[in-house]
Amino acid sequence: MSFELTNEYLDFLRDLIEAGDAQKAAAELCEHHPADIAEVLDELDEEEVLAITTHIPPELVGEVLIQLDEDVRKDILETYSGKQLAEEVVENLDSDDAADILSELDEEKKLEVLSNLEDIEQAKQIANLLTHAENTAGALMATELIKVNHNWTVLRCVSEMRKQAEEVEQVHAVYVVDDNDVLLGSLSLKKLLTTSTRTPIKEVYNDKIHSVRSTTDNEEVARIMNKYDMFVVPVVDDMGRLLGRITLDDVVDVIVEEADRDYQLASGLSDDVEVNDSIFDITKARLPWLLIGLLGGVVAASVIGQNEAELGNIPQLAFFIPLIAAMGGNVGVQSSAIVVQALAHQSVTDTAVRRLRKELSVGLVNGIICALAIYGISLVLGYGTKLALTVGLALLAVIMFASLFGTFVPLVLNKYKVDPALATGPFITTANDVLGLFIYFAIGSAIF
């Protein structure tokens, strides 16, 4: 059972739709996994998508919808009435996925869906989920879970589990609660399989269990689950009452999104942007950083302008302007990246002072090597001792300065609760460009 999306397959579906046989296209497509169906739909245009989705059976539509790109999903959701959404889509979804879809609707339609749900318990649960703040454990969790009372026996537990399992698609863990629904621990399937049926649960459950609060940040949930190798984590309220559970597959999405965001910031993209986005969206994500770079270039121009007289006397000084600027930027980004990753993995226990001292040592080693290299190369290429000395010394100073600056900025940003990954973008490159030129011309005017 494997599926590979090819252009031939897309053309085959497009031809069917064009020939007015969207039903056959849908039937063909529905042989595949909902994730595969979604992958195909993401590639088709709006008209084609709608032609196909009207023929996808209701029990499949929900699963496909939650896997789609947000903009494609939006197009489809608009074609549904609130009543249809309740009866054909939401009814077949887990509470977390249902809440995700509802959160994308306007208030009126949201209410229409909730009031049209046959199962009032389900409606209540979804409405509860919608109250949690974005990017918290509460917004990520689902309420479907299996729980047993610590006073029950293994036998009663198994029979209750059978009942509850009818409602729950996949059994991840069995939670043990007291009479007030306060989470006490978990029960392993292994224990259930290997313990006598008359044993009380309270004698066999595991009370060493990690849980998260509903207000815990998404990324903290990801960190905890990854660190402790957990497949599912229970979510509790401030009283310790069991509210829901978060599974690792949802947390993988959080991890991937976070990694993408850091990568994009480091590459000068201000927005989540994809290959398939429109030219306008891509421009919107790229232009802000370019304009910052532009301003940096203008400032750099005025720094050089202030040294015009010197440049007139020693035009060779201009030769190494790109080198000084580029190296300052490169070193700054390297230093920032190391700090940003350490912060993301929570592995910074050094004090800021120790960190900066170490960075200074690294900068010194790198700086001396690069300075000696450029000094030697410049002499060999016949740029003369004075210019070689100027470039070498300036490079050493720029590398050390950029190391410190690159380390310092993300630490400060993090302290003031700003995403430190911002520091690795064109920000630090631009600042280091300008400061590098200052240093270069200062040393140049001292030496010549």
Next chain:
Amino acid sequence: MSFELTNEYLDFLRDLIEAGDAQKAAAELCEHHPADIAEVLDELDEEEVLAITTHIPPELVGEVLIQLDEDVRKDILETYSGKQLAEEVVENLDSDDAADILSELDEEKKLEVLSNLEDIEQAKQIANLLTHAENTAGALMATELIKVNHNWTVLRCVSEMRKQAEEVEQVHAVYVVDDNDVLLGSLSLKKLLTTSTRTPIKEVYNDKIHSVRSTTDNEEVARIMNKYDMFVVPVVDDMGRLLGRITLDDVVDVIVEEADRDYQLASGLSDDVEVNDSIFDITKARLPWLLIGLLGGVVAASVIGQNEAELGNIPQLAFFIPLIAAMGGNVGVQSSAIVVQALAHQSVTDTAVRRLRKELSVGLVNGIICALAIYGISLVLGYGTKLALTVGLALLAVIMFASLFGTFVPLVLNKYKVDPALATGPFITTANDVLGLFIYFAIGSAIF
């Protein structure tokens, strides 16, 4: 049950060790989860680590070892004999973790461990795991799993599961195989709980199951598990026989490592490097990219050198050298980053030609906006029409060129099976720096 690593806690342990009471420090530490213990040990120095680990009970040592940083683990492993490793560490570990630890030993010690394992079946399984190539599903999988024959009844199945569960720490899935051990499908716990005990397995198992070959690449495994929201994936050989299974927690590590590597490449770090690494290791990771940047700077210097006469006539041309160089680099990295992420998520279905055409449009829009901006700013700041026109036109050309180049390079690298993330490093920045200067001076000499 929550743990936070603080400097106070580290000092408290250090004081105990210094006072000769490492045993008490170990006892205190062992109250915590193995992942927490490992986190603490990663922060201590070698002597302190060894003082504590001798007091950690054998049944815990293995779990702690596999969570440690590789260099810390190496220090500890050296203090163990092969026999000790077999009896105290490997015996208590899952096959995948055991194989990971063995793969870090030299050949002689590896053999010593395997020959000292009491359970010959376990030794065979670990030896088998060690034959798989690095970064493949085979090297990532564990052999502990629960499998049932399709001819059995639910009753026999449950009783066999009870037996097998004694060997298996955590039950992730129940696999159904035929008499030749060929994987047929899986059995859900829900089905087991809700089906009559006399039903034959072949009537109730799910045959729509995704599996991976043992030779499948790690990252492909991660992509499949993430796409289909799988918690565990079975691994089969070329005949379809069930060899093992991979759980999502291990795949999360693959995803995080891959994201870190891409991020580091984009930031100009050639090696996996961490805040706590030595100055030598950090320098080793940073210096190669810096030297590439240095060479780029030298080439840029010679490009400018060739235009020395022109620069002597119009010294103002030097003002905008940093701007042209920086913008070329920024745009190139942006373009590459979008392609690299698309390749990582396998969402490139566009042909290369369509991709380049789109990138050209984005480059045109960004280029025109930036060119108009810098033209206006230059006029306002009094740099004169000719210089403003030169800078504006050069910037437009540089942005368009850098967009194309940044898109093209990762696509080509990927085609030739080189990690496309390489393109986002200082490579592309440096190349664009140099080419930007060419364009700038060419336009400058045409206009003035």
